[in-house]
Amino acid sequence: MMRCLVQKKTYLVILSPLLLFALLRYWTRRATTTVDVGPGQSYKAQNVLKERLQNVQNSYDNIPYVLKESVAGRLALNVCVCEADKKPAIDLPFAQVLFPRVWAQDDFHTAFQEAELAKVKSRRQQEYNSFQQRYQTPADLLVIAEANSPLQYPTQGVEVRPLKTIVIPGLGLKEKHRQLHTVNLTATLGTFDVLATVDGVSIRGQGVMHMTLSSRLLSTLNRQLQFVTYTNTLFHPRTADTVQFETDGHQSVFTIKVGHAVIPKLYHSGYTGEYNISSLVTIATKTFLRYDKLQDLIDSIREFYPTVAIVIADDNEHPQPVMGPYIEHYIMPFGKGWFAGRNLAVSQVTTKYVLWVDDDFLFTSNTRLENMVEILEKTTLDMVGGAVREATGYTATYRHTISVEEGGEEGDCIHIRNGYHHVIEGFPNCVLADAVINFFMGRTDKMQQVGFDPRLNRVAHLVLQVFDACLP
Amino acid sequence: MMRCLVQKKTYLVILSPLLLFALLRYWTRRATTTVDVGPGQSYKAQNVLKERLQNVQNSYDNIPYVLKESVAGRLALNVCVCEADKKPAIDLPFAQVLFPRVWAQDDFHTAFQEAELAKVKSRRQQEYNSFQQRYQTPADLLVIAEANSPLQYPTQGVEVRPLKTIVIPGLGLKEKHRQLHTVNLTATLGTFDVLATVDGVSIRGQGVMHMTLSSRLLSTLNRQLQFVTYTNTLFHPRTADTVQFETDGHQSVFTIKVGHAVIPKLYHSGYTGEYNISSLVTIATKTFLRYDKLQDLIDSIREFYPTVAIVIADDNEHPQPVMGPYIEHYIMPFGKGWFAGRNLAVSQVTTKYVLWVDDDFLFTSNTRLENMVEILEKTTLDMVGGAVREATGYTATYRHTISVEEGGEEGDCIHIRNGYHHVIEGFPNCVLADAVINFFMGRTDKMQQVGFDPRLNRVAHLVLQVFDACLP
Numbered sequence: 001m002m003r004c005l006v007q008k009k010t011y012l013v014i015l016s017p018l019l020l021f022a023l024l025r026y027w028t029r030r031a032t033t034t035v036d037v038g039p040g041q042s043y044k045a046q047n048v049l050k051e052r053l054q055n056v057q058n059s060y061d062n063i064p065y066v067l068k069e070s071v072a073g074r075l076a077l078n079v080c081v082c083e084a085d086k087k088p089a090i091d092l093p094f095a096q097v098l099f100p101r102v103w104a105q106d107d108f109h110t111a112f113q114e115a116e117l118a119k120v121k122s123r124r125q126q127e128y129n130s131f132q133q134r135y136q137t138p139a140d141l142l143v144i145a146e147a148n149s150p151l152q153y154p155t156q157g158v159e160v161r162p163l164k165t166i167v168i169p170g171l172g173l174k175e176k177h178r179q180l181h182t183v184n185l186t187a188t189l190g191t192f193d194v195l196a197t198v199d200g201v202s203i204r205g206q207g208v209m210h211m212t213l214s215s216r217l218l219s220t221l222n223r224q225l226q227f228v229t230y231t232n233t234l235f236h237p238r239t240a241d242t243v244q245f246e247t248d249g250h251q252s253v254f255t256i257k258v259g260h261a262v263i264p265k266l267y268h269s270g271y272t273g274e275y276n277i278s279s280l281v282t283i284a285t286k287t288f289l290r291y292d293k294l295q296d297l298i299d300s301i302r303e304f305y306p307t308v309a310i311v312i313a314d315d316n317e318h319p320q321p322v323m324g325p326y327i328e329h330y331i332m333p334f335g336k337g338w339f340a341g342r343n344l345a346v347s348q349v350t351t352k353y354v355l356w357v358d359d360d361f362l363f364t365s366n367t368r369l370e371n372m373v374e375i376l377e378k379t380t381l382d383m384v385g386g387a388v389r390e391a392t393g394y395t396a397t398y399r400h401t402i403s404v405e406e407g408g409e410e411g412d413c414i415h416i417r418n419g420y421h422h423v424i425e426g427f428p429n430c431v432l433a434d435a436v437i438n439f440f441m442g443r444t445d446k447m448q449q450v451g452f453d454p455r456l457n458r459v460a461h462l463v464l465q466v467f468d469a470c471l472p
Numbered sequence: 473m474m475r476c477l478v479q480k481k482t483y484l485v486i487l488s489p490l491l492l493f494a495l496l497r498y499w500t501r502r503a504t505t506t507v508d509v510g511p512g513q514s515y516k517a518q519n520v521l522k523e524r525l526q527n528v529q530n531s532y533d534n535i536p537y538v539l540k541e542s543v544a545g546r547l548a549l550n551v552c553v554c555e556a557d558k559k560p561a562i563d564l565p566f567a568q569v570l571f572p573r574v575w576a577q578d579d580f581h582t583a584f585q586e587a588e589l590a591k592v593k594s595r596r597q598q599e600y601n602s603f604q605q606r607y608q609t610p611a612d613l614l615v616i617a618e619a620n621s622p623l624q625y626p627t628q629g630v631e632v633r634p635l636k637t638i639v640i641p642g643l644g645l646k647e648k649h650r651q652l653h654t655v656n657l658t659a660t661l662g663t664f665d666v667l668a669t670v671d672g673v674s675i676r677g678q679g680v681m682h683m684t685l686s687s688r689l690l691s692t693l694n695r696q697l698q699f700v701t702y703t704n705t706l707f708h709p710r711t712a713d714t715v716q717f718e719t720d721g722h723q724s725v726f727t728i729k730v731g732h733a734v735i736p737k738l739y740h741s742g743y744t745g746e747y748n749i750s751s752l753v754t755i756a757t758k759t760f761l762r763y764d765k766l767q768d769l770i771d772s773i774r775e776f777y778p779t780v781a782i783v784i785a786d787d788n789e790h791p792q793p794v795m796g797p798y799i800e801h802y803i804m805p806f807g808k809g810w811f812a813g814r815n816l817a818v819s820q821v822t823t824k825y826v827l828w829v830d831d832d833f834l835f836t837s838n839t840r841l842e843n844m845v846e847i848l849e850k851t852t853l854d855m856v857g858g859a860v861r862e863a864t865g866y867t868a869t870y871r872h873t874i875s876v877e878e879g880g881e882e883g884d885c886i887h888i889r890n891g892y893h894h895v896i897e898g899f900p901n902c903v904l905a906d907a908v909i910n911f912f913m914g915r916t917d918k919m920q921q922v923g924f925d926p927r928l929n930r931v932a933h934l935v936l937q938v939f940d941a942c943l944p
Contacts, residue, residue, distance in 0.1 A: 063695040065668040071701055072667060074637040124738060131736040134852045142629030144642035145617050145724070155627035156727065157614030161876055163893075165546040170616035195544060196537040223535040229543055235893035235904060252617070255628065260876060261884065264603040265925065266596060330816070331803040340820055343920075344802070347819035348812055350927045380606045404633055404732060412733070421635075421707035432707060448815075448923050453737070455822045 080405040080413035082106040125409070139240035139255045149250045150175035151183070159257040160190075160232050167195055168256070171225040173218065173247055181221045182214040182247060189234040189241040189258060195227040232258045265445040267352035275373045278307040278326075281441065282349045286313040286341030287359040291320055298324065300363040308369075311348050312359075313341035340454035346447050355441045361388065372441040375427060382446045385436025398437035552877040552885035554578040597881070611712035611727045621722045622647035623655070631729040632662075632704050639667055640728070643697040645690065645719055653693045654686035654719060661706045661713040661730060667699040704730045737917040739824035747845045750779040750798075753913065754821045758785040758813030759831040763792055770796065772835040780841075783820050784831075785813035812926035818919050827913045833860065844913040847899060854918045857908025870909035 082104040112120050145155060152172035160166045173183050184205075185192050192211040194203060201224040205211035211228075215221040232241065240255040269280050283301060287294045298310060307326055314322070315332040322329045330344060346354055353376060355369065372384045389395045403415040420431035556576040584592050617627060624644035632638045645655050656677075657664050664683040666675060673696040677683035683700075687693040704713065712727040741752050755773060759766045770782060779798055786794070787804040794801045802816060818826055825848060827841060844856045861867045875887040892903035 060691060060695040060698065063670060063692060065670045065695065065699065067668045068666055071637065071665050074703065075639065075667065075701070120740075123741070127738040127741075128736060131738065134854075135734060135736075140629060140631075142641060143627045145623075145625055145627045147622050147624035147644060147646035148620060150619050151617075152619035153617055155615045155617045157612060159612075161878070163875065165543070167547065169614060172619060174619035193543045194540055195547065196539045198535060198537045219532060220535060223532040223537065226532065227537065229547070231546065237906075261878075262607060264600060264607075266599040266603065268592075269595070269599075328805045328808075330805070332820075333800045333802070336800075336820070343819040344816055347815040347923070348804075348808070348926050382606075403635065406633070406733075434709075449921055451819070451920050454820055 079410075080407040082413050137238065137240040137255075137257075138242045139257050143253055143255075146250065146252060149252060151245055151247060151250055151252045153245050153252050153254050155254055158254065159259070160230060161260060162235055162237060162258055163232055165193075165229050165231040166256075167226075168228050168230050168243075171228055171245065172222050173225065174222075175218070175247070177218070180214055180216060181218050182212065183221070183225070184210065184212040184246050185228065186210045186244040186246075187230065187241050187256075189236070189239065190230050190232040190256070193229045193231065194224065195229050198224040198227070230256055232256075267444070269352055275370050275377070277305055277369050277373065278309070280351055280373055281353045281355050281369055282309045282311055282351045282444075283355045283357060284311045284313075284342070284345035284349060285357045285359050286315070286338055286345060287322075288315055288335075288341075290359060291316075291322070293360040294322065297357065297359055297361055297363075298322075298327070304363055304365070304367065305369065309351070311345045313345040315341055336454070337457040339452045339456040342452040343454050346444070346452065349444045349448070352444060353441050354444045354447060356438060358438055361439065369441070375430060376441065376443060378426070379424070381424075381432075383436065383440055383442035384430075385433075386439040386441075388437055388439050396437055398435065399431065399433040400435040402434035551882075552879040554885050609710065609712040609727075609729075610714045611729050615725050615727075618722065618724060621724060623717055623719060623722055623724045625717050625724050625726050627726055630726065631731070632702060633732060634707055634709060634730055635704050637665075637701050637703040638728075639698075640700050640702050640715075643700055643717065644694050645697065647690070647719070649690070652686050652688060653690050654684065655693070655697070656682065656684040656718050657700065658682045658716040658718075659702065659713050659728075661708070661711065662702050662704040662728070665701045665703065666696065667701050670696040670699070702728055704728075739916070741824055747842050747849070749777055749841050749845065750781070752823055752845055753825045753827050753841055754781045754783055754823045754916075755827045755829060756783045756785075756814070756817035756821060757829045757831050758787070758810055758817060759794075760787055760807075760813075762831060763788075763794070765832040766794065769829065769831055769833055769835075770794075770799070776835055776837070776839065777841065781823070783817045785817040787813055808926070809929040811924045811928040814924040815926050818916070818924065821916045821920075824916060825913050826916045826919060828910060830910055833911065841913070847902060848913065848915065850898070851896070853904075855908065855912055855914035856902075857905075858911040858913075860909055860911050868909055870907065871903065871905040872907040874906035 109117070143155075150173055152170060152174060154168065154170040158166070158168060171183075173181060175181065187209050191208050193206050197203070198220050200217055200220040201213055201215040203211065203213050203224070213221060213224055213228075215224065230241075230243070236258060238259040240257045243254055243256055245252045245254065267280075269276065283305075285294075285297070294312070301308065301310065302324075309326045309328065311328045311330070312322055313330050313332060315334060315336045317334040319331045328348065330348065332341065332344065342356070353373065355372070367386075372386065375381060375384045385397060385399065387395045387397045399418070399420050400416050401419050401421060403417070405413040405415060407413050416435065420433040422432045424430045424432055554576040581589070615627075622645055624642060624646060626640065626642040630638070630640060643655075645653060647653065659681050663680050665678045669675070670692050672689055672692040673685055673687040675683065675685050675696070685693060685696055685700075687696065702713075702715070708730060710731040712729045715726055715728055717724045717726065739752075741748065755777075757766075757769070766784070773780065773782065774796075781798045781800065783800045783802070784794055785802050785804060787806060787808045789806040791803045800820065802820065804813065804816065814828070825845065827844070839858075844858065847853060847856045857869060857871065859867045859869045871890070871892050872888050873891050873893060875889070877885040877887060879885050888907065892905040894904045896902045896904055
């Protein structure tokens with residue numbers, strides 16, 4: 001008896017660590033599935049959709065048509081050229097004002113030697129392809145809804161968070177009576193199941209990527225279809241699953257977006273009945289070679305806004321101290337440039353809005369930051385540009401529109417023109433444009449997200465950012 | 473004759489400036505339409521879609537069902553609670569390893585006094601509503617395709633750049649013969665037209681927001697529908713127009729995304745057959761109180777990568793110079809913190825990838841940056857985490873998964889667990905996770921876009937960024 005007990009204890013002693021080890025391994029390794037995160041993933045979905053597109057194209061090619069030139073001219077040709085206007089034969093006074101000449105800039109072809117240009121273009125194309133593969137999802141692809149299909153289904157707006165479950169809304173089958181009504185569903189990044197079961201409906205494939213539902217009664221099948229769920233099982237933080245929903249002779253396709261919800265950055269505005277500028281706004285600037293002007297700027301700000309924070313990016317060769325309450329001075333390596341400086345300053349802002357100024361600006365009693373805040377608080381705009389009065393007395397707003405023309409492989413063409421799009425309702429002194437002067441207030445979260453590219457260097461009076469911008 | 477000539481000249485002289493002025497006014501004011509950029513814009517589209525959803529919901533409510541508990545449990549309840557596990561009754565050895573206890577952190581409710589919490593919540597809700605209005609577009613709303621509709625139309629993938637024109641693909645009508653076949657189109661942010669005209673089709677509303685097309689022959693109407701164009705006329709850099717496409721007794725809705733194309737940031741990689749680490753990677757770090765360790769780090773990097781750029785964000789109270797080739801030293805105000813430092817350093821990177829290190833790390837012969845670059849070059853991942861061997865010999869990867877549970881008004885709940893999602897195909901030593909240790913390489917454009925919030929302060933060993941991340 002004793003020997004048996006000892007033996008049993010021995011087994012227990014030997015087995016326990018093994019059991020423990022097995023349990024530990026099981027707990028710590030949630031899934032041993034492999035996932036392909038290579039760039040080829042989106043091709044599967046593309047192929048499904050391409051096939052359907054080809055089927056949808058009917059042959060009306062025999063029916064003639066007459067081109068409407070006025071419309072044809074507006075369509076993107078996928079080729080655009082950055083070309084300057086020729087200089088006029090006669091140089092009239094005020095010619096540039098009355099008949100502004102288009103000047104063009106195409107740095108790409110001039111930045112490289114002839115010999116290396118071909119290689120650079122090829123490399124650029126590869127980089128662009130990789131970018132597109134990372135950026136696009138099946139939710140961007142063209143899908144056409146088939147006419148006269150007995151299938152009812154959601155065409156947009158279905159979203160699921162990664163690895164979570166949702167009920168798919170709007171699925172239905174509306175057909176004439178037949179012996180057996182059947183539908184099936186197929187996914188590639190998740191599985192189907194049902195939230196509830198309905199008597200009289202046969203379901204195959206609960207919990208897998210292909211599910212079939214059938215019933216003799218159409219009404220019970222439709223009731224069951226109200227309970228179909230989708231669970232994302234292959235992890236990806238931002239993609240879309242292509243779901244095929246089929247019945248005899250008909251097939252529909254829709255996408256379920258898979259992704260994290262956007263986590264908003266919300267700012268505490270310190271609102272007490274009127275706009276608290278110090279809580280809402282940080283003033284940011286970059287300084288180089290003119291500490292005296294910078295000090296004049298600071299003094300002028302303090303006359304009207306004694307406690308607003310001022311962030312200063314400084315790339316002087318021999319930096320001097322810049323001190324004072326609510327002043328934050330950042331020292332950069334010498335000559336990093338305006339864009340690096342702007343990106344730095346903006347990266348440090350903790351208030352809801354950031355106001356950009358140049359280090360040679362001066363605030364006056366007309367510099368009413370409350371007006372800019374008002375516009376950003378009351379509208380969906382990202383940025384408000386101001387006006388800068390130069391020593392000559394001329395007041396510049398630099399408002400421009402930016403039009404981007406598709407250009408195919410060689411790249412797009414950006415057209416920048418003086419002017420604006422529309423006046424803004426409720427703010428008659430404010431117009432909607434694409435570019436503003438370098439005195440502007442913007443939403444910090446948006447400006448940090450878009451940023452200023454430190455690879456660029458100088459000449460940034462015209463702030464070319466693809467925001468909503470509004471100027472007086 | 474002379475008098476007449478003089479008079480005519482006078483008229484000419486008087487008229488010319490007026491004419492000039494009129495022309496100038498016309499040229500400089502492209503459009504006098506006003507646009508409403510207030511937060512209410514998306515409601516119009518929402519109302520159209522809500523109506524349709526209600527019509528689509530059929531009454532099957534009388535048909536009973538039986539809930540499937542296993543699935544019901546997986547659905548988001550829109551309520552989640554951040555609660556820690558209770559302490560176990562018996563404190564077993566290795567308990568935390570075998571049965572890790574869940575700890576919870578809910579700063580929001582503890583950060584404010586009871587009295588002000590209600591006000592803060594209300595203000596937070598307002599800010600969140602504004603955020604959603606800016607962020608959402610009609611392309612996010614739920615749309616259900618009607619069954620048995622004779623209309624054929626695109627359900628996704630139709631995009632137009634602001635103020636540009638496209639041909640709408642896939643429009644069609646498939647119905648039985650009738651006296652007159654008619655369809656009409658309505659938009660809210662743009663106008664319709666036709667690229668070409670087809671004999672036998674009557675078109676009303678070319679160039680406006682509502683267009684009707686009719687023909688006695690179905691085939692000619694369908695041929696005409698192949699040439700329908702949409703022009704965005706109300707400027708917005710990122711929205712969607714809701715298009716209603718109707719025929720007698722049937723209505724379909726689809727959206728056309730309006731927005732700028734994504735302008736990719738492409739980097740020149742200096743590839744010459746093998747990865748050029750100095751061209752591809754910048755090493756970034758933040759330093760505080762330990763210049764000696766920082767120098768050890770720099771020396772260890774230089775042993776293996778003599779020319780790679782190192783960006784150092786320094787928030788010491790009394791900064792000392794840190795010098796050497798390819799070293800970029802940024803001085804911050806005292807004690808700005810880790811997140812501000814990281815955001816600063818990352819904002820200055822001009823290479824394709826950025827490698828984050830702590831100032832007390834050391835490179836060894838096992839620190840093969842080429843391996844990390846390989847993964848980022850070959851996959852769609854945004855970030856690769858490494859492993860850090862501590863003085864004790866223990867090697868940490870800190871890999872975690874992050875699960876976000878919807879929580880309704882109170883906010884969502886983030887669940888952070890040890891572990892990973894999947895192994896990565898092609899890279900068997902690499903797993904897909906949501907969080908990595910603070911030794912990682914990431915795509916610069918993505919990291920700059922997401923950023924590190926300078927409002928946060930310390931304790932950032934676990935890098936909680938919602939990227940694709942892969943760790944060894």
